[in-house]
Amino acid sequence: MRRFSWFNATSLTVGFAFLYLPMIILVIYSFNSSKLVTVWAGFSTKWYGELFQNEAFLNAAWVTLKVAVVSSTFATVLGTMAAYVMVRSGRFLGRTLFSGMIYAPLVMPEVITGLSLLLLFIGIGLDRGIVTIILAHTTFSMCYVSVVVSSRLVSFDRSLEEAALDLGCSAFEAFRLVTLPIIAPAVISGWLLAFTLSLDDLVIASFTSGPSATTLPIKIFSAVRLGVSPEINALSTIMISIVTVGVITASLVSKRASVRQQADEQAAVRADG
Amino acid sequence: MRRAFLILVPYLWLLALFLIPFLIVLKISLSDTALAIPPYTPTLDFSEGWAGIKSFFADLDLENFWFLSSDDLYWKAYLSSLSIAFYSTILALIVGYPIAYAMAQAPNEWRPTLMMLVILPFWTSFLIRVYSWMGILSQDGFLNQFLLWTGLISEPLTILNTNTAVYIGIVYTYLPFMILPIYAALEKLDESLLEAAEDLGCSRIQAFWIITVPLSKSGIIAGCFLVFIPALGEFVIPSLLGGSKTLMIGKVLWEEFFNNRDWPVASAVAVILLLILIIPIILFQRNEQKSREAEG
Numbered sequence: 171m172r173r174f175s176w177f178n179a180t181s182l183t184v185g186f187a188f189l190y191l192p193m194i195i196l197v198i199y200s201f202n203s204s205k206l207v208t209v210w211a212g213f214s215t216k217w218y219g220e221l222f223q224n225e226a227f228l229n230a231a232w233v234t235l236k237v238a239v240v241s242s243t244f245a246t247v248l249g250t251m252a253a254y255v256m257v258r259s260g261r262f263l264g265r266t267l268f269s270g271m272i273y274a275p276l277v278m279p280e281v282i283t284g285l286s287l288l289l290l291f292i293g294i295g296l297d298r299g300i301v302t303i304i305l306a307h308t309t310f311s312m313c314y315v316s317v318v319v320s321s322r323l324v325s326f327d328r329s330l331e332e333a334a335l336d337l338g339c340s341a342f343e344a345f346r347l348v349t350l351p352i353i354a355p356a357v358i359s360g361w362l363l364a365f366t367l368s369l370d371d372l373v374i375a376s377f378t379s380g381p382s383a384t385t386l387p388i389k390i391f392s393a394v395r396l397g398v399s400p401e402i403n404a405l406s407t408i409m410i411s412i413v414t415v416g417v418i419t420a421s422l423v424s425k426r427a428s429v430r431q432q433a434d435e436q437a438a439v440r441a442d443g
Numbered sequence: 444m445r446r447a448f449l450i451l452v453p454y455l456w457l458l459a460l461f462l463i464p465f466l467i468v469l470k471i472s473l474s475d476t477a478l479a480i481p482p483y484t485p486t487l488d489f490s491e492g493w494a495g496i497k498s499f500f501a502d503l504d505l506e507n508f509w510f511l512s513s514d515d516l517y518w519k520a521y522l523s524s525l526s527i528a529f530y531s532t533i534l535a536l537i538v539g540y541p542i543a544y545a546m547a548q549a550p551n552e553w554r555p556t557l558m559m560l561v562i563l564p565f566w567t568s569f570l571i572r573v574y575s576w577m578g579i580l581s582q583d584g585f586l587n588q589f590l591l592w593t594g595l596i597s598e599p600l601t602i603l604n605t606n607t608a609v610y611i612g613i614v615y616t617y618l619p620f621m622i623l624p625i626y627a628a629l630e631k632l633d634e635s636l637l638e639a640a641e642d643l644g645c646s647r648i649q650a651f652w653i654i655t656v657p658l659s660k661s662g663i664i665a666g667c668f669l670v671f672i673p674a675l676g677e678f679v680i681p682s683l684l685g686g687s688k689t690l691m692i693g694k695v696l697w698e699e700f701f702n703n704r705d706w707p708v709a710s711a712v713a714v715i716l717l718l719i720l721i722i723p724i725i726l727f728q729r730n731e732q733k734s735r736e737a738e739g
Contacts, residue, residue, distance in 0.1 A: 178548050180468075181541035188619065189564055193576040195585055199578060209583075224700070234692045252453035260720070262450055277724050279676025281693045285700060287465035293467055309460040309552040314454065339444060370568050373678055387570050398578045399658075406571040413566045421559055441647065 182230035191263065192409055200403035206340065208342060217404040233300060234386040235370060235406060241307035249315025250357055254345075256316065257323040276311045283310060284377030290331070291378065298380030306378040307371065311364035322356035323349075355424075362420075366413075472710035473503035483707050505710035507679045517712065520690040521719065527606065527681075527691060528656025528674040531613035536663065538614060539621035542660075544655075546622070549631035554630075561619050561626075572616050573683050580684070582606050604686030612680040613670070620669040631657070661734035668727035675723075676716060692716050 203214030221227060252272055259265075275283060285308045291298060326349070334344040350357070372387035379385060393402055473484040513516045546557045564572060579585045580603040587599040602608050632655065640650040656663075678693035685691070691713065700709040 178545035181545045182549070185538070185542035185545075185622075186560055188615070192579055193564075193567065194574070194578060194616070196571070196575040248453050248456055251449055252457075255450050257452065259446065259450060264454070267462075267470075268450075268454055268457070271461050275461060277672055277720070277727075279673070279693060279716060279720070281678050281696045282468070282674055282717060285709060285713055286468045287460065289467045289471060289706070290460070290464035305460060305494070308480065309456070312456070316453075321610075337529075366566055370570070372570055382467070385570070390570055391683075394574050394577065398574075398581065400573065403578075406568070406574065409568055409571060413568075415564050417559070417563055425555075431572075438509070 196403055196408060197407045200400065200402065200407040202403075205400065218408075220399050221408075222399065226384075227386070227401075230384050230386045230389040237300060237303050237307060237375075237385060238365050238368040241304045241368050242311060242361050244304070244308040245311035245315050245364040246357060246361045248355075249312040249360055250319050252312060252316040253320035253323055255287050259318050272313050272316055275310045275398040276317070276372060280371075284374040287374065288377040298378060298382075300379075300383040302380070303375050303379045303383060303385065305365075306374050307368040310374065311367050314363050315357075315360035318360040319353060319356045322353045326352055338354035431435045468710045468713055470503070471503065471707055472507055472714045475504075475506065507707045508715070510708065511715065514688075517695070520692045520695045521715070523690040524675055524677075524692040525719070526528050526669050527609060527613070527689075528677075531617070531674050532671045534610060534668050535618055535621045536613045536667060539618055539666065540625060540663070542618075543622045543625035543629055546626050546631070558626075561622050564616075565619055569616060570679060573612050573680055576608065576615065576684060577603060580611070590710050592652065603684065604689075606685065606689055608684035609681050609689055611693075612684045613674050616680065617670040617674060619634055620673075621666040624665035624669065625659055625662040628659040632658050661730060661737070664730045665727070665734070666722055668730070672720060672723055673718060673725065697705055 186262075199210075200217060201215065203212055203216060204211035243246050252268075256269060256272065284306070287302075287309070288298075291302050291305075296302060330352070331344050333350050334348045335341070339347065370387065371385075371389050375385045376388055379388065390402060392404065393399055451676045456604070459680075471483055511699045542561075546554065546561070549557060567716055577584075581587075582601065582603070584603070586602065587596075590596045591599065602611075608679050637650050640654055641647065645653065653693050676693045677691060681689045681691040682697070685694075693716075696709055699705050699712060
């Protein structure tokens with residue numbers, strides 16, 4: 171506090187202005203009635219109307235949502251298994267290779283991941299479409315999920331699980347009744363991370379999608395390559411608002427949960443005394 | 444039995460969809476272009492038995508890599524990717540450090556909100572964040588209109604479709620990757636060290652250079668790698684904000700594959716990009732390990 175000077179205040183203001191101004195300008199111009207994106211000609215919501223009549227965008231949005239829900243669910247199951255293996259399984263044959271394969275996709279450039287998956291799908295003769303995008307997204311998302319979940323598993327008290335086993339639980343019951351509820355916040359944030367990664371992905375989806383399935387980022391990319399368009403501004407505004415509302419709600423919920431947990435703990439301490 | 448199942452499911456998944464695809468890229472980078480489906484030879488033919496496998500390996504060669512090294516375009520693309528990634532990283536450090544520093548100095552009750560403000564852009568579409576700059580940087584865009592209005596310039600500047608726009612795009616989209624690790628390092632800094640330095644006669648600026656910067660070193664290194672590594676293979680930013688002269692290897696790979704349909708050369712480009720990335724990735728991991736040991 172002592173050091174919170176004018177310098178700090180300026181860098182925060184300028185920094186956050188840099189981070190947020192471009193998106194704010196985009197949102198403002200989405201309500202511009204002019205076709206020219208850079209000239210302000212009065213307030214209008216007509217681009218939103220046009221957007222909701224554009225079948226191609228609506229179809230792509232639906233494909234994107236389906237891919238994201240399915241792939242993030244698979245990724246969460248596989249990623250949680252992988253995290254459990256990494257933290258709990260001790261030594262096994264090929265452990266180094268396994269951990270390498272968990273971390274490598276995180277730093278692999280998307281163009282390489284996309285190219286290699288495409289060559290695989292062509293090699294085994296799998297037609298490109300919604301299934302291949304789901305397979306691709308599951309693969310890279312599961313690595314992110316496993317990193318998030320394993321950080322929670324590491325800090326978790328193993329004796330709770332052992333107690334459950336001593337009291338007659340099967341290994342799976344111990345996992346379901348004890349471990350899973352404790353790591354649940356990490357599993358949920360892993361799912362959310364996988365979900366947004368999938369919604370956001372352009373490069374890997376471009377390589378692995380076929381003519382039968384186009385995702386929203388692919389559509390946006392081909393539209394904006396031709397220049398700035400008011401419809402895309404409207405679409406971006408909708409996406410930005412959904413994310414903002416989602417993140418703020420999630421942080422309020424987790425804040426309330428942590429306040430309640432603190433209150434519970436204090437009550438427990440008082441009851442003990 | 445259960446344990447084997449638990450290990451095998453994610454293991455086999457990653458083998459099938461991560462390692463094998465990569466080996467296929469490696470193999471195709473050693474193959475020749477052909478007018479066929481798939482558009483390269485040789486293909487492995489098990490029906491001929493051992494002789495088929497032998498002739499398969501005999502047909503693989505480094506020709507595509509010779510081609511890459513003989514054509515200027517690829518050299519220039521690798522070098523310009525490296526230099527764009529390097530300068531963007533430095534710029535991101537210059538922009539990000541003061542923000543991380545101010546966050547670490549902010550009152551405790553502000554910190555969760557400030558953290559959320561830095562993380563929020565992560566959840567917003569990358570493509571949209573890059574796109575938002577297209578409207579700002581264009582000839583008749585927001586920035587030029589603003590500068591003309593203030594009278595700082597009399598002619599609109601050409602920023603979009605130049606390397607400058609690519610730098611702005613990379614710094615903007617990867618800035619949170621720089622801020623967060625530096626903030627994490629600065630937050631742990633013991634204030635009493637600074638007080639001690641000042642008691643011993645350091646000015647604040649001296650104390651900053653002698654104490655704060657060295658103690659945040661691991662955060663600075665982590666942040667720099669987190670910006671540099673993805674920036675090197677970047678595709679979206681150079682193709683939306685860069686011009687026809689902007690050479691970045693991710694874009695070259697994309698064009699080689701989708702426009703020229705030269706799969707063997709695209710694969711060779713990918714293999715070399717990965718070889719270049721191995722060095723920073725190893726250095727990054729070492730730094731992470733070191734800072735983990737320092738904590739533990």
